Amino acid sequence: MALVARAFGARGVFIDGYDESLVNKVRKTVEYWGGSYFEVRLVSDPKGLVRQWRENGGKVIHLTMYGINLPEVENRIREIDNLLIVVGSEKVEGWYYTNADFNVAVSNQPHSEVAALAILLDRLYKGDELNIVFRDAKIRIIPQERGKKVIRTDEQ
Amino acid sequence: MALVARAFGARGVFIDGYDESLVNKVRKTVEYWGGSYFEVRLVSDPKGLVRQWRENGGKVIHLTMYGINLPEVENRIREIDNLLIVVGSEKVEGWYYTNADFNVAVSNQPHSEVAALAILLDRLYKGDELNIVFRDAKIRIIPQERGKKVIRTDEQ
Numbered sequence: 175m176a177l178v179a180r181a182f183g184a185r186g187v188f189i190d191g192y193d194e195s196l197v198n199k200v201r202k203t204v205e206y207w208g209g210s211y212f213e214v215r216l217v218s219d220p221k222g223l224v225r226q227w228r229e230n231g232g233k234v235i236h237l238t239m240y241g242i243n244l245p246e247v248e249n250r251i252r253e254i255d256n257l258l259i260v261v262g263s264e265k266v267e268g269w270y271y272t273n274a275d276f277n278v279a280v281s282n283q284p285h286s287e288v289a290a291l292a293i294l295l296d297r298l299y300k301g302d303e304l305n306i307v308f309r310d311a312k313i314r315i316i317p318q319e320r321g322k323k324v325i326r327t328d329e330q
Numbered sequence: 331m332a333l334v335a336r337a338f339g340a341r342g343v344f345i346d347g348y349d350e351s352l353v354n355k356v357r358k359t360v361e362y363w364g365g366s367y368f369e370v371r372l373v374s375d376p377k378g379l380v381r382q383w384r385e386n387g388g389k390v391i392h393l394t395m396y397g398i399n400l401p402e403v404e405n406r407i408r409e410i411d412n413l414l415i416v417v418g419s420e421k422v423e424g425w426y427y428t429n430a431d432f433n434v435a436v437s438n439q440p441h442s443e444v445a446a447l448a449i450l451l452d453r454l455y456k457g458d459e460l461n462i463v464f465r466d467a468k469i470r471i472i473p474q475e476r477g478k479k480v481i482r483t484d485e486q
Contacts, residue, residue, distance in 0.1 A: 240473070241474065244460055245461065272477075283337035284333055286333060292441075293460075305401065306439070318396055318398075321396070321424070321427050
């Protein structure tokens with residue numbers, strides 16, 4: 175989830191809980207693949223984060239298959255600057271449904287939170303996220319028709 | 331992965347191995363949420379499947395972060411009728427790189443196979459997949475601004 179957020183153009187990720195190994199994995203990815211602006215933070219009070227985000231003028235989207243289907247709201251949410259996207263695991267408390275600015279579904283079908291986040295970010299960035307270049311990357315893929323080619327950009 | 335395939339418009343999924351519980355989970359989803367055309371099959375010889383698919387005139391896309399970035403090939407692959415998409419876990423044998431018709435990356439960044447599949451299907455269907463209605467569904471979500479609403483379509 176955090177790697178999708180980074181690769182698809184988010185500025186950072188807040189993780190509910192104390193999963194230090196996850197944080198380290200994401201930081202490792204950032205170190206090699208770039209995007210040092212990308213913030214990774216553990217939070218112990220996710221509801222407080224949502225409240226504060228809104229008090230600071232930001233908007234909150236809660237991704238849920240029960241919400242309004244993305245095609246109907248994508249133009250509205252694309253205009254928003256400070257967007258916090260809440261992605262839950264299987265059970266999300268009702269509090270988030272009532273306290274988010276938007277409850278958005280990526281189709282009203284059961285599938286995957288990771289896929290939902292990817293498609294939402296894709297719509298926000300209109301596909302440009304697939305061409306992000308992380309200028310501070312230490313390693314970079316040179317796309318190939320067949321096989322793998324990775325270069326180190328710090329060894330030149 | 332299989333649920334993303336179903337929700338995003340694939341006609342079925344082949345699973346390498348013998349994960350019967352996964353098959354049952356997908357079939358359960360199809361039973362309630364619809365899409366009885368969606369095939370779920372375990373395969374013991376995935377390379378044989380790839381070979382046969384191509385012999386029958388179909389094309390094979392292997393999703394890999396090392397491949398050609400999707401925006402460069404999406405128009406070409408959208409024209410193809412019988413498409414088999416190969417999605418691997420962490421390590422995929424070189425055989426697939428040489429035997430696929432296309433090695434396609436969804437950005438050349440590390441993230442998630444599920445996200446990659448979702449974005450690829452989204453490009454193939456130009457976003458229409460978010461509005462698929464499964465007419466044979468037993469339950470259906472009525473999208474809500476807040477909260478959850480699910481109806482049984484067989485109790486009317």
